Amino acid sequence: MTSLLGRTVDVRVPATSANLGPGFDTLGLALSMYDELEVTALEPGRVEIEVSGSGAEEIPVDASNLVVRSIAHVFADAGVEMPGIRLIARNGVPHGRGLGSSGAAVAAGVLAAKGLLEGVVELDDAALLRLATELEGHPDNVAPALFGSLTIAWTGERGPQHKKLLVHRGVSPLVLVPGYTMSTKAARSLQPEHVPSEDAVFNVSRSALLIAALTQSPEVLLDATDDRLHQDYRAPAMPETSRLVRALRAEGFAAVVSGAGPSVLVLCDGPGSRLEAARIADEVTDTPWIPRMVAVDVRGGTVRERAEGPSSQS
Structure with a gap:
């Protein structure tokens, strides 16, 4: 745990629009509106949260915060002790408007945990989608938030899956x-x-x-x-x-x-x-x-370690 203390990651996740008409609970599109977060590992038990932008006055600033709960979920799944968290969030995704704000928070937390755990536990795309879906309940918003562009999401014997497709430039x-x-x-x-x-x-x-x-x-x-x-x-x-x-x-x-x-x-x-x-x-x-x-976001969520050393992007 000592090696994680002070580690800071920057996370950026896009808004998403799910269903797209007929694709109920299946299709999702990433859009160029973003939540941007700075997450730092502190001593266990400490939680410090600052939120600005959309929904700031309604978002919990304690351990019940959805981003913090999502980070905790990943750490628990990995069997690693949860550090304390300092979270600075700038929310550009409109809240309560059908643009994937909860999915963005979950994706941001999962990506932040991935960045904090880099070198300790490695999380691939399948693990990220599984963990995010466990938190969100369905993958149609978290898939495009994590991976960008147009996604088809489904759940099968291997758990939640996705296929990313590029959108025609005329859209x-x-x-x-x-x-x-x-x-x-x-x-x-x-x-x-x-x-x-x-x-x-x-x-x-x-x-x-x-x-x-x-x-x-x-x-x-x-x-x-x-x-x-x-x-x-x-x-x-x-x-x-x-x-x-x-x-x-x-x-x-x-x-x-x-x-x-x-x-x-x-x-x-x-x-x-x-x-x-x-x-x-x-x-x-x-x-x-x-x-x-807006534009179609083709990159999806990203995470980058701020300190010197290797960085991670997803």
């Missing part, structure tokens, strides 16, 4: 962020346990098409982002979000609820289209929407 994401929040738990509670078989078949076809649209054929994004499994069921909990998605799709934009909402993700075909979609958002609902013209 230009726009995120429309409202002033209100939405609980993921509340959104999930509206989801029925069973759906009609024709709706399941509909979503299977659209999910397959969406992979082609995002990687090869952006011109079919509108059809490819259609959904019957979750967005309509959740619409009563966020009527302004639903109204905006319908208005944008009526104008030919591939708009979907981002994650559990209430943000809206629009997969545009260029800067001009993004400006037009933002204009529509400004006109069709009573809710002010903050347009974020």
Whole structure:
């Protein structure tokens, strides 16, 4: 443990948008909004936390902090005594808006632990995804937060798995962020346990098409982002979000609820289209929407040791 004391790592993780319409609990996209953290190993038992940016006033500053709990989970899994933690977090991922803030916190904690444990315990990509999924409950947000770009995530006999795909350069994401929040738990509670078989078949076809649209054929994004499994069921909990998605799709934009909402993700075909979609958002609902013209993050989460010596990036 003595060798870890004073070790500092810098971590950066992107926002993510899950589902992307039909890819419920499976597809995720990393976006260029970031949480940035500085994590230092202290004497066991000490916890010092400073948080700025989105959600700062609501985030715990003790051992219950999600990043700290995620670090502790990795140390416990590795069988290494947990050090004390000094955490300085600058949150650029909007909280409670369907942009993967909890997944980003979990990914940040897992990556921070990887950096702190470098030279003691080595964690590969499979271990990172397994540990993050154990904490988050499902891999659709943590996979793109860890690995970047477009990810397909699933759980099989070998545990959580992912496949990373590069997004066609013609895809230009726009995120429309409202002033209100939405609980993921509340959104999930509206989801029925069973759906009609024709709706399941509909979503299977659209999910397959969406992979082609995002990687090869952006011109079919509108059809490819259609959904019957979750967005309509959740619409009563966020009527302004639903109204905006319908208005944008009526104008030919591939708009979907981002994650559990209430943000809206629009997969545009260029800067001009993004400006037009933002204009529509400004006109069709009573809710002010903050347009974020982002890029697809291709790198995913990174961790780098600040001290001299070897560094680690993932």
